[in-house]
């Protein structure tokens with residue numbers, strides 16, 4: 001039986017899709033049969049980040065509306081043997097995603113996969129609620145910035161009250177905090193909330209810290225999930241996140257500023 | 270901005286302001302939501318009361334409020350007019 005993980009945040013643009021792609025790829029690299037689902041109906045993007053946009057024929061909504069079989073909509077990843085992508089539709093009909101439909105898709109996927117990763121849309125409306133409803137675990141993606149922290153707190157409250165586990169009185173959704181776009185240098189300068197600050201404010205166990213990095217743009221430009229960007233800090237940081245998620249101990253890395261020489265600072269580099 | 274500031278960086282240390290503001294607003298918003306058991310408590314109270322007096326779901330309100338050092342659980346029931 002698969003474990004269902006939602007990647008959520010409340011606030012938009014904090015790195016959910018980037019994280020969904022990297023995290024799902026990481027689980028597959030570790031040998032787990034994994035599927036990553038785009039819940040952002042109308043704003044399909046996971047396909048681009050995964051680099052499979054030209055292979056989309058059917059999507060989640062087609063499956064829900066009975067126009068395609070699940071097997072027809074699943075796209076096999078070209079880099080990882082055990083990974084599949086379930087894209088969403090570009091429809092503007094917000095009611096296309098029904099809770100019965102999502103439940104049916106989850107029930108079918110659950111028997112085939114080890115992990116189901118759900119890339120949530122921003123906000124706290126129906127799309128975000130559907131993405132988190134079935135979750136066993138949640139990764140709350142947060143930037144070290146006031147509005148992101150506040151929205152993460154909101155979404156933590158919603159996970160505790162509106163998920164299937166909450167409604168059915170089961171053990172609560174296991175929550176993880178993932179700090180992304182972290183700039184150790186700005187934290188050291190007292191300009192940015194530190195990881196200790198955010199941990200303390202949100203009272204949620206920290207799964208990892210992903211540094212702010214230009215490699216993310218190089219990755220998205222090419223449709224390569226960040227975890228495949230060899231020798232980069234973000235790839236290493238995402239690998240650590242996957243390892244910790246699987247229960248391994250990994251010390252936090254990339255949380256201290258890299259010392260830059262005087263000349264590099266003077267002339268840029 | 271002085272010449273030295275330019276090299277040493279003179280940007281304002283504002284992270285602690287962000288943290289203090291968040292502490293206050295999060296505490297406030299968590300209180301406003303009330304504890305998780307309120308909807309369940311409301312359902313159960315309604316079931317018990319309905320055994321004795323007919324009362325609509327809309328006419329029963331349960332809320333939790335902080336007043337100074339106390340938490341107050343407030344229960345409001347509107348009974349239908351008997352006449």
Ligand SMILES: Nc1ncnc2c1ncn2[C@@H]1O[C@H](COP(=O)(O)OP(=O)(O)OP(=O)(O)O)[C@@H](O)[C@H]1O
Pocket residue numbers: 009011012013014015016017018019040120121122180181182210211212213214216217220234
């Ligand atoms: N660690 C990082 N360093 C630098 N840029 C990043 C990092 N993580 C994400 N970004 C950038 O931030 C932007 C938003 O990322 P992403 O699309 O993953 O966010 P999202 O939470 O899925 O957004 P939405 O709410 O719109 O779905 C993108 O331009 C992405 O390249």
Ligand SMILES: [Mg+2]
Pocket residue numbers: 016017018040045119120121
């Ligand atoms: Mg997204």
